[in-house]
Amino acid sequence: MYQTQKYAGEIIAAVLDGQTLTDAFNRVWKLEPNLRPQQRGAIQDLGYGTLRHLGLLQRVLESLLNKPMREPELRALLLVSLYQLHFTRAAPYTIVDHAVKVAAHTGAGKGKGLVNAILRNFMRQRNELVGAAERTPLGRWSHPVWWISALQKAYPQQWEAILAAGNQHPPMTLRVNRRRGTLGDYQARLQDAGIAARALDDDSALLLKQPVGVDMLPGFFDGDASVQDWGAQRAAQLLDVRDGMRVLDACAAPGGKTGHILELADVDLTAVDFDAQRLSRVADNLKRLNLTATLKTGDAGSPTGWWDGKLFDRILADVPCSATGVARRHPDIKWLRRPEDFASFARQQAEMLDALWPLVAPGGKLLYATCSIFPAENSEQAAAFAARHADAERLPLNLPGDGQLLPSPEHDGFFYALFSKRPV
Template structure:
């Protein structure tokens, strides 16, 4: 794959075919367009949103089917790509290559539907590039006939076995000798759906009872996050439109608690979009909050989130590293530095990250994070606290970043988080991967 460019404009889709919109062939072909776009360097979410904007007439079932196929294919890309390296003797057009990846994913996850999957993939190929429908049929049949031999070869291929790039696997193995395989396995699963109850509009206990009444099984985490046993449509959540609940990963919901908030404090959320943590701060304590975001469109999402939840906070579009453009000189009592990172802890939500990210991207993220920390530190009041957060599982962005920062700033004091010097959450059944470190400025 080409390297990741999150602002890449999704390519125009191919002309609509005559495939029935409710057919598996249609969903396979549309998902293949998304996979093809990602292989060319596009952001998966952006490409999908652009596709939906062009097809407002699609029913929810079609949208869901296309999304599930595209996201699942990219979670399993390491395996599908390895299969095609074994079965293809010469390159195919990108559209057909992507279709085969989607069909292989469907075969692997729905083996009981093998006959239907192959037939529908051939139908999709016929609508896309008719002369190559025989190639699609042959590749998929070969995958079935040679399953045992191919699976043995795939299990010997590290990237295919773990469904992550080899450099990613090696980094986790070195950093987490006891937890790396479980973290990789979790990174290939569908992510959990976490809920955050708006404490200004109701209690967690009361909302949990509403979920029970609606038949939505759930479990409660130690930070009061509610995790649904099965994801549901946001519109089905009791009180969502009224701002009584938000969708937020359980691991992200530690931030407001660990900031040690109190009424009247002046608080900065330095990299705030889409606004979940900012909103949680305002739901937790009556503070004076400034939320910064570099991108104007993403800043608008923060404003919209505040409006739905009935919250009031200042939102500004600015680069937090350029203090002269946004800081009025008044120090902050608390700073949330949820910095840009590799997003390696949330890759199951954004599976294109696994395959578009490169090992040499990590030092670049670390350099940017160091710039942000150094720029924010002067704005923190003596005795104030800064919570450093990433959604990464790589130590270069996490523990080592904080160690280097403390070495540069003699007035920085590491504080424990629930009795630990830092907190690294790895992806699991309850939450995504996050890193937290709490720093105080010596008075």
């Protein structure tokens, strides 16, 4: 447990200093290549869990301190240890003992007495401290206060459910490859493998009762199924592709939606992403699915660098966004985002939409997609785009809430707006 706490503390300190959780994990894996898979898994559990409940842990820690703690490494170690004491079944005295040992090797080693005292005080006053913390918005919801306020304004009837869903463990959903079998057939194969799942629709989505490793999924490496959130699966379905169409998947990485489009129809698909390394993940996904597309490294907001001049029948514009709809999968997002980020994302999204629209053939369609839950990136962005382009007709979708899917036990948060180009 000593190494687990040590590296988890370093990871939390890095995130609180502005690093993404993925980058923080990768740094530790690179520095410590000999960590066993079980150790990596335990470190990941502590990293995700601490960030998922960070607001509560911060409020508890503040109440245990006589003055603000200036040492970020010790603060992070305490947050991880408080998470272990309150949310895990690990032996309390082992948690404290190992935390003190980590503190002895942190900085000048002067914090071990403080760490010992704080954690033992928490053990004695746990119910009172947690109860007091939960009476504050930050402690109750473990989201930044500005985030809570923004949701209250945008969704006065639903904000509590959205926040509650944002703190849940994310569901694991499969997309059945219709080229290789039916949903019912694959569900039966899962049952034979001892994996419980229920259908979310009549098309391709299966929600697993418990997450499992992909190596346990029947035929996964043969392309029989993919892991993809039900909300994300809506993209290819809404795009309404048909055989022979010319299709663009802008901002394609990591390729989940790319693969789904190709599973639904025989199309001439171009997948673009600005990051060559991420684009290689699209190639890997398509290889597993035995599907092909033209992959191009480039900026979707600047088509002149990669476009061949031929118009597209369908464009999926899955644009960069705040990712606030998938925060339960990436809990660092809650603590890295700032209110001013949304104006920047909105400008980038508008520029990308305006750059891609001329590439749509008359009578063709563009699907605007985000994994955000905030109107500035979603309904407001869609309305502004329609106002700027007289030839853009927004089409109705068989989705609730103006195309806004809010986080729920069955799917993450996504937004979709479908536009048809009126013939000139």
